[in-house]
Amino acid sequence: MASGNMTRQPSPPRVFVDVDVQRDFCDETGALYVKGSPNALFRRLTEHAVARGIPIVGSVDSHAWDAWEFGSNDMPAPEGGKPGFPDHCVKGxxxxxxxxxxxxxxFRFIPNVPHAPIDTAVRELATGQTHGVYFEKEVYSLFANSVAEGFLRELSAALGGAPEFVVYGVATDYCVRAAALGLVQRGYRTTLLTDAVAGITEAGVAAALGEMQAAGVALTTASAVLG
Incomplete structure (x- = not known):
């Protein structure tokens, strides 16, 4: 059962999608800091979700020390194009x-392994027993975690169908873009909070916003949601 002091969200339901809000991306001392990361807004959105009974589905970049995308090793990329990033988001x-x-x-974390069990996590999140579920991933998209797609499908059904997925986090032109496009391409009603994201380059952000809008992602602000 949901907590007795929780204000349940109205229908149709919302699901917050917290994309890679991790120290290596969001703190100035992080290995891949995204300038302008709106951390205060990220905290307010988390507080709002907990207070209103809004489920949070998130992603976390989660690497081993020898991840193929790191420039510090010779591990080959699975499809070529090794990006040579600094070591970042090494689990632990x-x-x-x-x-x-x-x-x-x-909260619960779902490891990036095939056939990870999800039934209990879906039920707990849909009923408010847990507030957030975070999917570990190694590349940009939330859906790179093999069980994320099934989880969101089951969660949507448990919430009564057709929830609005509200996306925020970093970086706009990489993982945020991948999450929002992945959602809308799978038929989910998807909204991006334009003041609760930050990107790598101005040109990249502009292109990503245009691509997301063209795909059907709605744009609004965190203040409109929090208000």
């Missing part, structure tokens, strides 16, 4: 952790 390190204040009181 401080940079892998979520930004302070953006992890709700009750």
């Amino acid at each position: 390190t401080p940079g892998w952790l979520k930004v302070e204040g953006t992890l709700p009181p009750r």
Whole structure:
């Protein structure tokens, strides 16, 4: 059962999608800091979701020390095009952790392994027993985690169908873009909070926003949602 002091969200339901709000991306000392990361807004959105009974579905970049995309090793890329990123979001390190204040009181992480069990996590999130579920991934898209697609399908059904997925996080022109496009391409009603994202380059952000809008992603602001 949901917590007795929780204000349940109105119908149709919303689901918040927290994309890669981790220290290596969002803190100025992080290995791949995204300039202008709106951490205060990320915290407010988490607080709002917990208070209103809005489920949070998130992604976390989650690497081993020898991840193929790191420039510090010779591990070949699976399809070529090794990006040579600095080591970042290595699981268990401080940079892998979520930004302070953006992890709700009750949460689960879903590992990036085939056939990870999801039934209990879906039920708990849909009923408010947990506040957030975070999918570990190694590349840009939330859907790179092999069980994410089935989880969202089951969660949508458990919430009564057709929830609005509200996306925020970093970086606009990479993982945020991938999450929003992945959602709308799978038929989900998807909204992006334009003031609760940050990107790598101005040109990249402009192109990503245009692509998302053309695909059917709605744009609004965190203040409109929080209000």
